Amino acid sequence: MQHVRTKGFNLSGRLAVLSIIALLLSLLSPAAHSYAESSKTTLDLAKGSIVIGNGTVSGKTSSGAAAAYNASGYVITSSSSAVSSNTVTINGGEQQVDLHNLKITTGYNGASPVSIENAGTKVRLTLSGTNVLTAGNPKKAALGVAEGTELTIGTIDGSVNHVLTANGYGGSAAAIGGNESGASGKITINEGTINAKFTSSGNYGAAIGGGQSGAGGVIVINGGVVTAESYGGSAAAIGGGYSSTGYNGKSTSVTVNGGTVTTKIPNAATYDSIGYGKVGTTYASAVQAATSVVINGGAIINKNDSNNITSLLYKRLPVNGSGETVYSVGIKFDDAPSNGTTVTLSHASGSVATKTLNSGNVYTFLPAGAHEVVATREDTGSVYYGLVDVNTSSSNTPNSSGAVSRTIKSTPVIAVVNADAADADLNDGKTSVLVIGNYSEIVNGGSYLLEAGNDYTIQWYKGATLIAGDADDASRLTVTPDKGDTFKAKFVATSTGKAIGSTSFSSVKTTLGPKNPSIPVPGIDSNLSVTSEAEFTKQPDPTAGAITYTVKLTANDGSNAPIAGATVRFYQDGSKYTRVTGADGIIRFTFGALLPGEHAIKIAFETGKVNGVQYNGSTYDKSFTVVKPEKPSGFTTIAAKSGTTNGKIFGADESQEYIKWIPTIGINQQIYPVTGDVIENLGPSLYSIRYKAFYDGDVYSLASDYRYLVWVQTAQWTVTPVATDSVVWETGAVDVIAGGSAQFVVTPKEGYEIQAGDIQVKYANYSYDSSTHILSLDTITSDIRIVINATKIE
Template sequence: MTGQTQTQTQTRRKTDDFKTVFAVAVAFALVFSLFVHLPKASAGEAKTALDISKGSITIENNKVTAKTSSGAAAAYNPHGYILSGTSTSNTVTIKGGEHHITLQSLKISTGYNGSSPISIENPNTKVTITLSGTDNQLTSGNPKKAAISVPEGTTLVLDTIDSSNQGALHTIGYGGTAAAIGGNESVTAGTIVVNHGKINATFARSGNKGAAIGGGQSGAGGTIIINDGIVSAESYSGSASAIGGGYSAGGYGGKATTVTINGGTVTTKIPNTAAYDSIGYGSVASAHRSAVENATSVIINGGHLFNKNDSNNLTSLLYKRQPVDGSGTTLFSTGIKVESLPSNGTLVRLDYNGSELTTTTVNGGYVYLFLPVGTQAVTATAIETGVAYYGTATTTASTASHPNSTGTVATTIKTAPSIAIVNDAADDTVLNDGKTSTLEVANLASIVNSGDYPLEYGTDYTVQWYKGSTPVAGNADDNTRLTVTPDKGDSYRARLVATNDGIAKGTSSYSGSQTALGAVDSGVPAVGVGTVLSVDTEATFTKQPDPTAGAITYTVKLTADDAAHTPIEGATVRFYQDGSKYPYTRVTGKGADAGVITFTFSALLPGEHAIKIAFDTAKINGVLYNESVYTKEFTVTKPKPPVGFTTVAAKTDTTNGKIYGVDETQEYIKWIPTIGNNQQIYPVVGNVIENVGPSLYSIRYKASYDGDVYQLASDYRYLVWVQTAQWTVTPVATDSVVWGTGPIDVVAGGSAEFYVAPIDGYEIKERDIQIKYADFSYDSSTNILRLSRITSDIRISIQATPIHEIE
């Protein structure tokens, strides 16, 4: 099966004996044909096309009342009819005999007092509806009428022309007392069979009392058989089952509900608090519940069943009991998670328990099956990619959660290899410098994938060995083993790698490492090459607004104590701070950085400190090198608060201000509290910083390091205010006064005098003068206006008082 655009679901029972299957199938077909006339849904039959928009359609034995798309009256056709068109008033009625109709883009919706869009009437009437296309929709606007009325004694079979490209039918009930497909109000459903097709049964309003598929209010579910297809049935916050019986204030009058699911994908929804079945019976009176349960049979022989509530959480199929299969075995819901397929709607084929099911994933990559208690192998194949996932499902009798049990099908390797050491002496399980040992994967018999499915060495995976991080080949005669003669510190590990043709993909996690210890003591001391640790230091500091700790970075180079000072690559060097027993370890570089490590000692608070950098005696690249050590003691101090600064003020909108009293160890930062240090740092020239505007500035020390004393960056701020140097007072001419003085520049907080006299007929009173940002007085005898404590630029405008107003 290749890339299919329509979801399809099919279930078939497998067996190894083809002859037995064939013989049984033939015998079953012969017997079954005695009782049931098999539906004829062939696309090749010559059916008559009827148009619902031209009028209502009535189909009877040897008679039809309907019109074709041209408006002509249709003649009876024993092969059946193709129904299409759209109507809000016309309906379809089928009564008596057996009939085959195809729905092809048929859309019928009825009003509040209308009939069912499709009604099957009279006992023993059987209708096979074949679905063509995906836009068939039947909507009942009458709360007492089903979208497809299938009363007791009648039969509806739903099928499709092509099971690989299934037709669809959307039925919408009003949400009242009738089903969407099945019984009208107070009517038990007849027989409803789904062979193929995408069937969606729901309601336009909440509170339905009829089942989505099954009985109306007070009606039992009748006989419902789902052989295949994709069926969605939702009880929309109502009180009926999704598939089965409706709500009843009493019981169902002794009528039975029998639901058999042989395959397909079935999704149901019922309210969160439902005390009744998803598939089975609806809400009934407690006094009748026992009798209704006894008259309700739900048999699950296969299929994918996704039973959820209004919150889209999984819920039970049956209320406080479990379904059975055709042999009476109790079943429990089991969720199968398809690893790495979280997308809903992914088409997969499952093989399990001798059955095959093609369906789509839901709920983040799950398929939900009903299985007997036990453990069985499950395989899922993604149809589009062909990738197969293997796993096991262990179904228990626990009903504490939904689903009752879970399993996973996967491709990834779950088990990491476990490494054992084999030496000549059976009790010697240690790697030693210079001693030949064999490492082997000790858990080959228990390797499984993430679905706990057993994997086989050589078929599904092989072993990859590593020395450090470098892959190395295992033994030529047995790749699960690796024979080594290690140096001290050599480390080995392994992981499992999927083969190209097996059922696993990717790699496992690494095994634990096995590291070689020193040589077994022979009593003869080893002679090694001397080493030298050369160290350069560089002061660094934090850039926080108020740093309380510093850091020193060391660049270390480890060389052999020979004439060429040969760098030693891949050596482990340890860094100790203030006597700590737990050093930091780093490995010397290679190539351009041969023998070099850069390391920072941080969190250096004010006080005395001691560091140690050490290389321990070790064999590196087959050469034994002797130890070397570097130690250092130093002091971390805080600077004293900065003092003694003077300023030259700046004029408004200029940068001609200056700050005196600085030195090269200090920084000057324009002070904006919410931004802190992320501002311009002005350069120091001699003992002055120039070109600053009026503002507040922060002065602090830089970090410094002179070899034995490390001074932190200042955690004080000395704030310096560079004031505005001058304000300008500007007289403004008016018709009533004469100014004898022009604009005057004054220092901040200073004073100024102006000559201002009234013209003839006017006199200047104090009330005529209103000045902000300064104190003032006016002498009318001398016409002098005096300003003091000037704090801003000022423009002065005076409107003198006419003398006649004074009189």
């Protein structure tokens, strides 16, 4: 395995971004929920079954009174602690429904405990407490989601502490999704702990998805802890049901963006854990072609009924949102925390809180290649690092394995350097330099490349006595020893770095007897030719920069011949790195981790023999400044209607660039340059703006942090002035947000004046200032056409 860093991914920067996003969500979500909760009607299931339709409701409040329809939604609870046989049916409109500590069990011929019916019905289901839905009818789902409907599941506080358990009977219906012969509607899971399973074996419906003969529809998992078990039947755990004839051309699309997902299917299943269920042989290829499984993040564990890890898809591999094939990866903590330990795993594709399995392992999906990962234990707060090399083998499950670690794996390798490059001995009375040949190539137990000085230092010992290394370079020890003196070294973790403890000692170097000094040999002068190029990362909120230097070492004797195989040292702010020139005499080396401040670098070829030829040394020195500007501010916006791009952001300039905000901001996020001082053609969304990076040879300016929450709001209503013969409108139609405000300049034509009764406005409060001719509207609740018939002056 190559011990390299993956370009563009900074772990600390990534964690900072995730922390900011979590803070934003914590600021926005609770307030919105608190407002919505207080405005909902509480329905008591103990008083009878509940039916919610488009503008209608049938059910009773806790007092026993008949409930009135409430567009703000409902909190469904029960005044009785007993299991109820009453049901909840939602059959129209867009509804906000909270389930609070409900326990519903229906009979063999009964309806679904909770069902969403009729195409076009959309339900945002919010969980509170523990909710258990058990279907007694093998043809009905415990939580029915009919084809053409939409269900979004969240929790009252955004956590996984609220539970929904859906127990299907084990017949021809799903636990969550379609009934017998029914495809599933769209299901989105954002939060909560969701358990979907069956009370008896032999199920032909998916745990989450289609019923028997039904496709899985669209299923999106953004977060939460989801367990789907279909190991006693013939359907996918998440996706399509069993069908001997396929799904009649209907498709299944499952996307996992986050959360912890655990599935279980039979040992000998010839179908997907997540995707399609068992189908007739002649239909398998068509069903497979109509099945899409996209894995963008999360921790995913696919098991069989023997609790062994099994494949996600049958005889193929999933992809991510960019179309890259992704492979299952088991990542092991080197100190093997006990099973069930809560950890947070972060990498370039995202971050997820999950629990350890199988003696300290967590499981996820990543594209092929090397990936830096960081994992944090919740119980101790300890942070672990690893470099996981994901290969393309599909013969094993998981496809690849790696580790995260806190310990230093490498041990020092000591070399002896003398004035005569061919002399590698340590002798009595002769001054020699002991160097650590692998000082800049040290990895931890997870193959993660550690940084000299930041993560570890070197300790030198003469015999058993700790001694100091050279003052200008602690990785070197200059000695004039006596015969029999011994020297050794070990790596020791710093108190603020990414490792703990220390390594074992290196091999011991023992001083031999005296040796006559060699006769100096005249050398050929050398020349270092150096060019530089700044590296600009696309990552959000960069904390440090990088500059790549191209160095060519040649003989300065008129031939300009390249010097191949020469050792060149690169010094950066007290750290040293060693590289060897290629056949063309060239080395490319990147000085990274350039934090804001003053920096000095040095590139040096020291006097010595190369390929038997003596060369005189040469050096290159450079100083420069790294700065980071404050994030920009002072922006104003114009709202945009849904489905349009007529929003704008004012106050920008061409030294800036921007992105459209998404929950997972990464290095592949599309970045747009600012043209002029207005950002135009924007749809409703959050946008983030920052100053661009640049390098002029003396000053390296990092990109600034993004300015979060530049919000182009969704315009709900349009206010349109209507032309008449008596007034002149100087302002055209404007789009506004719900409950928003707008101003218009309107003047009476000659011979007319605008009096209070001349203005016709509905669905808003308004006032008119005759001295400024400004008509102001606020609390706008609908589309408005403003008509003014000014009074003629007699």
